[in-house]
Each structure stands twice: as structure tokens, then as C-alpha cells.
Amino acid sequence: AQSVTQPDIHITVSEGASLELRCNYSYGATPYLFWYVQSPGQGLQLLLKYFSGDTLVQGIKGFEAEFKRSQSSFNLRKPSVHWSDAAEYFCAVASSGGYQKVTFGTGTKLQVIP
């Protein structure tokens, strides 16, 4: 069975500092991996996705993520955080093969301090 672990429930960073949010997955084949962001009271918005190819993927809002098969990780990074990045971030894995069973992690809440 597929699973996703986000080990950090809550992270606080200063505005302008760099950010890394951790995500570890478990899946038998090549996974389809995603990062979503949820602002307070809002739905989820896709930041980036990885299906295959280049293991460093670029997303919206200046985010990037790196797929490391050997570590079963898909960590999200941003070089300089803005106050508007405060939100909850979810990593997700989807099964390949034409159907869409999707498993989300439990989320990491990001607080940005001035």
C-alpha cells in the first residue's frame, strides 16, 4: 500500500530565510508525486508535480522539489520565504496505471515571522 510521511507538523521560518519541507513516500513502482498548498479557509492548489525525467522540478511561486529515489523522498524547497507563503503544505503520491488512488501526507503548517 502506498503511504506518505511528512515528519514536520509545524515549521516556523523568518521571512527571507530558506525553506525545506520534508516528504517521504512508500510506493512499489515509480511514483507520481505532488506538493499542494492550502491557504487558511481555502481549497488546495497544486505547487508542482513529478512523473518522470529530471528529478528537480520547478513549480509555481518559486518552489522546487527534488525526487530522490534512493531515499524515497520528495522534499519541497524555496530559497527565500515570503510572508504570503504561510499556509499548510501537503505532499501526495498517486498510483500509476491509469487510475487515481491518491494518498496525502498529514501536512506541514508553515508559519512565517517577520
Add this chain to the structure above:
Amino acid sequence: EAQVTQNPRYLITVTGKKLTVTCSQNMNHEYMSWYRQDPGLGLRQIYYSMNVEVTDKGDVPEGYKVSRKEKRNFPLILESPSPNQTSLYFCASSSAVYEQYFGPGTRLTVT
């Protein structure tokens, strides 16, 4: 405007009273899903649909039903709601490339 709509956005009901949450998308997507979001648990997939008349269970299907009679609509049915179904529900749709578009959410309270 491409969007996923859900109705109602907020609902308070009593145990055992059947309810339906509607979901509609205007992007001609084949895939649609329902999730529930609970604090500390993230989003858990309830059901998903790969096309009209094709549905399958996600991780937490107990107590829920779905139907997909038209491509654009994917209603979630709670035939006998219970307090443990109090949650925030999201509908999502996607094309075959898995990029999901989420609705605004429905906050359900069952007393």
C-alpha cells in the same frame, strides 16, 4: 472560468438524516474524487471515479456512496450520517495527467 463547484458550502444536520453534497466541474475531466480533511490526518480519499459509471473506493469509503451518471457531476451521498462524519469535504477533478483541481470545500457538522 475553469472550476470545481461544491454545494452546499456549509451544512449542519442530525444523525441519520440522508444528505447529498454535489460536485460539478466544467473542464471535461475524466477523473473525479472526494476527500475528507480532518485535523492531523491530512486529506483522505473517500471515492474516486475514472469516468462515467466507473467508481472505486479510496481509503475511507465506509458510510459514503457516490454515483457518476454524467461526466461533470460526482455527488457524495451520506445515507445515514453519523457524528464521526463531521469533517471538511473536498471534491477534485483531473484529466489523465493527474493534476487535480479542488473545489472550495464543504464543511459538514453532524450532531
